Amino acid sequence: MLGLDVCEFGGQFLELLWLTVCYRGIMADKEGTAPVHEEEDETDLNYQAPAQKTLQEIQELDKDDESLNKYKQTLLGTGPVVLDPSIPNVQVTRLTLMCVQAPGPITMDLTGDLEALKKQNFTMKEGVDYRVKIHFKVNREIVSGLKYVHLTYRKGLRDQLSLALVLDMNLDQLSLALVLDTNLDQLSLALVLDTNLDQLSLALVLDTNLDQLSLALVLDTNLDQLSLALVLDTNLDQLSLALVLDTNLDQLSLALVLDTNLDQLSLALVLDTNLDQLSLALVLDTNLDQLSLALVLDMNLDQLSLALVLDTNLLAEFSSSLYLTPDPVSQGFEQAVNPSLLDKAVYMVGSYGPRVEEHEFITPVEEAPKGLIVRGIYHIKSYFTDDDKTDHLSWEWNLQIKKDWDSTESCISRLGVLSLFSASCRHGRPYALSHVAFNDRHLSTSSKIKVDLDNSNGIAVMKFDNPPVNSMSLDFLTEFSINLEKLELDKSCRGVILTSAQPRIFSAGLDIMDMYGTSPEHCGAFWKAVQDMWLKLYGYSKITIAAINGASPAGGCLMALCCDYRIMADDPRYSIGLNETQLGIVAPFWFKDTLLNTVGHRTTELSLQMGIMYHAHEALKIGLVDQLVPEGKVLSTAVETLGTWLAVPGHAREISKSMMRKPTVDKLLANKEADIKNFVSFITKDSIQKSLGMYLAALKKKKA
Numbered sequence: 150m151l152g153l154d155v156c157e158f159g160g161q162f163l164e165l166l167w168l169t170v171c172y173r174g175i176m177a178d179k180e181g182t183a184p185v186h187e188e189e190d191e192t193d194l195n196y197q198a199p200a201q202k203t204l205q206e207i208q209e210l211d212k213d214d215e216s217l218n219k220y221k222q223t224l225l226g227t228g229p230v231v232l233d234p235s236i237p238n239v240q241v242t243r244l245t246l247m248c249v250q251a252p253g254p255i256t257m258d259l260t261g262d263l264e265a266l267k268k269q270n271f272t273m274k275e276g277v278d279y280r281v282k283i284h285f286k287v288n289r290e291i292v293s294g295l296k297y298v299h300l301t302y303r304k305g306l307r308d309q310l311s312l313a314l315v316l317d318m319n320l321d322q323l324s325l326a327l328v329l330d331t332n333l334d335q336l337s338l339a340l341v342l343d344t345n346l347d348q349l350s351l352a353l354v355l356d357t358n359l360d361q362l363s364l365a366l367v368l369d370t371n372l373d374q375l376s377l378a379l380v381l382d383t384n385l386d387q388l389s390l391a392l393v394l395d396t397n398l399d400q401l402s403l404a405l406v407l408d409t410n411l412d413q414l415s416l417a418l419v420l421d422t423n424l425d426q427l428s429l430a431l432v433l434d435t436n437l438d439q440l441s442l443a444l445v446l447d448m449n450l451d452q453l454s455l456a457l458v459l460d461t462n463l464l465a466e467f468s469s470s471l472y473l474t475p476d477p478v479s480q481g482f483e484q485a486v487n488p489s490l491l492d493k494a495v496y497m498v499g500s501y502g503p504r505v506e507e508h509e510f511i512t513p514v515e516e517a518p519k520g521l522i523v524r525g526i527y528h529i530k531s532y533f534t535d536d537d538k539t540d541h542l543s544w545e546w547n548l549q550i551k552k553d554w555d556s557t558e559s560c561i562s563r564l565g566v567l568s569l570f571s572a573s574c575r576h577g578r579p580y581a582l583s584h585v586a587f588n589d590r591h592l593s594t595s596s597k598i599k600v601d602l603d604n605s606n607g608i609a610v611m612k613f614d615n616p617p618v619n620s621m622s623l624d625f626l627t628e629f630s631i632n633l634e635k636l637e638l639d640k641s642c643r644g645v646i647l648t649s650a651q652p653r654i655f656s657a658g659l660d661i662m663d664m665y666g667t668s669p670e671h672c673g674a675f676w677k678a679v680q681d682m683w684l685k686l687y688g689y690s691k692i693t694i695a696a697i698n699g700a701s702p703a704g705g706c707l708m709a710l711c712c713d714y715r716i717m718a719d720d721p722r723y724s725i726g727l728n729e730t731q732l733g734i735v736a737p738f739w740f741k742d743t744l745l746n747t748v749g750h751r752t753t754e755l756s757l758q759m760g761i762m763y764h765a766h767e768a769l770k771i772g773l774v775d776q777l778v779p780e781g782k783v784l785s786t787a788v789e790t791l792g793t794w795l796a797v798p799g800h801a802r803e804i805s806k807s808m809m810r811k812p813t814v815d816k817l818l819a820n821k822e823a824d825i826k827n828f829v830s831f832i833t834k835d836s837i838q839k840s841l842g843m844y845l846a847a848l849k850k851k852k853a
């Protein structure tokens with residue numbers, strides 16, 4: 150049976166692949182060709198595309214094959230969404246940098262002024278994991294072989310590291326100026342040394358904004374006189390300074406050692422000079438991700454030796470960012486310096502058909518670079534293109550890698566979060582925001598859902614804690630989806646267990662209070678949150694197990710059905726099922742599909758029409774749950790089971806899951822808006838409101 154399904158699916162899939170390949174030729178004619186300046190690294194295999202077909206022709210093919218038609222509809226939509234040929238077939242609408250630790254969404258609108266984007270910096274904290282999400286629309290025709298190309302350049306040194314060294318000498322005189330100016334979180338060092346046989350002047354200014362350290366040292370001496378000024382200003386923890394100065398008319402020795410634990414900066418300066426000879430050694434060693442500078446200068450009347458070592462292991466990587474120039478700014482070096490290409494990433498986006506809803510594509514997880522020298526601004530050229538090099542969109546923007554997120558961004562994001570959650574005020578009552586903890590890597594601060602991620606095995610347990618019955622209100626659903634998303638992005642998490650912190654109840658399903666007596670706007674927002682929860686959970690890439698430790702009606706059952714495996718407490722008091730008809734409401738098609746995909750057609754038919762709640766044993770019998778264990782063992786069995794699932798090669802399992810579930814997910818994605826409208830008009834009907842009211846009254850009466 151399974152073999153047959155897979156063959157059937159495989160056949161359809163191949164056919165669709167062929168159809169999309171056929172279609173590429175047509176597309177190339179219709180859109181402009183790309184000015185994509187990417188290196189040609191693909192081999193021409195002398196490939197001859199099959200005869201071209203229109204979307205309509207494709208839809209006509211095998212018209213009588215019902216299952217193929219369904220699949221085609223999922224992939225191709227029902228037909229062109231926009232007929233106006235002046236509107237591009239593919240419209241890229243926005244790019245989002247998805248990062249769990251980000252204080253808020255980092256999104257760029259690609260429908261507006263792309264020129265403005267060139268000047269805009271999007272900040273990313275160093276070392277964080279992130280993914281790029283692109284939203285795009287397909288309006289008329291299938292596009293195949295879509296690609297997202299991402300070229301990363303490092304800008305000139307102005308934003309990064311500048312070193313200027315000026316050395317001027319003759320037998321009687323030496324002048325040295327060294328300026329090290331790095332914006333990489335603000336370290337500046339200026340050293341000026343001017344000496345002739347009679348006089349030595351040294352000025353050293355070290356100014357680092359990196360937690361406020363400033364040091365100025367001025368030393369001026371001639372044969373009869375020595376002046377030394379040292380100013381040190383710091384509110385840092387752990388600063389040590391040692392200054393040794395020894396001078397007489399013929400000789401000067403100076404040793405300065407500055408040692409600060411604050412991100413490990415050490416400075417040693419040794420200066421030894423007499424009338425005939427000057428020796429200077431300066432060592433600047435900062436662990437702020439590997440910058441070391443050593444300067445050794447040794448001279449006498451006849452000879453000069455200078456050694457300058459600037460040792461940052463980033464030299465190799467960013468050699469083009471390092472220049473020796475006397476006056477970088479006045480020479481306008483930024484124009485003179487071509488930004489160097491650091492990285493080229495090509496992501497295969499795939500083939501897509503027209504539909505009203507936007508498509509979205511998410512890249513695999515990347516890690517932002519980390520370290521003092523890699524902080525700075527990267528210029529990025531993005532191309533949304535395809536195999537035919539059609540330029541669907543190309544734009545440029547800047548990614549700024551910083552030691553921390555921008556504080557202003559945090560404010561903006563907090564506002565964003567507030568507005569997101571003010572939308573979840575129910576009956577005019579704002580909900581507590583304590584659970585909104587985007588920055589918090591300890592995921593356990595949510596108010597309605599407790600998350601505990603065990604780093605030793607990668608298993609996260611999400612415990613519903615929304616008394617009295619874990620009903621899924623708008624804020625519960627929002628919080629659930631955020632946590633799930635966070636865990637999906639968290640590399641250390643490998644699987645998620647859903648369970649309840651409430652005794653005897655897994656979840657009472659959707660919060661009826663969100664549907665009863667509320668405004669159409671509220672109902673719309675609520676339903677969108679239900680959809681988002683389902684889309685996230687049913688299409689989740691990681692393993693999910695429902696540890697059902699209590700009653701699980703309606704939405705509770707749906708949530709369990711979305712998981713990969715269900716373990717239920719073996720207790721006759723607990724039941725599970727989609728009982729919507731008992732409330733006088735109708736489960737939507739994606740509730741139905743989720744049940745159908747689990748227990749089959751006939752059982753789904755009986756179950757939905759009658760609104761049956763199954764006791765644990767019955768649920769096991771019809772395959773609604775996979776295993777029964779004593780209540781006290783539900784969670785431990787779930788952990789054990791997840792362990793065995795984790796032994797399966799992850800990639801193969803994930804693709805298999807997606808193969809089984811994607812058509813169902815795509816169906817809702819293609820009808821999301823219509824489904825919301827349908828829900829709102831249905832649930833706000835007087836007759837339905839009356840049913841809900843009676844149901845609520847019955848619940849309360851039962852209690853009485």
Ligand SMILES: CCCCCC/C=C/CC(=O)SCCNC(=O)CCNC(=O)[C@H](O)C(C)(C)COP(=O)(O)OP(=O)(O)OC[C@H]1O[C@@H](n2cnc3c(N)ncnc32)[C@H](O)[C@@H]1OP(=O)(O)O
Pocket residue numbers: 617618620654656657658659660661662700702703704705728729732734735736737827828831832845848849852
């Ligand atoms: C195109 C249109 C599509 C429309 C599709 C709409 C889909 C909806 C899916 C749903 O999920 S609808 C919700 C269905 N849920 C239920 O039917 C469950 C109802 N509840 C129960 O059966 C029981 O409460 C329980 C879960 C078995 C627990 O029983 P227990 O005896 O322990 O507690 P109660 O005294 O019954 O309840 C305590 C308290 O909680 C209130 N409550 C219960 N369920 C809900 C709920 N789903 N939403 C809001 N409030 C709920 C109940 O009224 C009690 O409140 P009180 O004020 O303390 O009396």
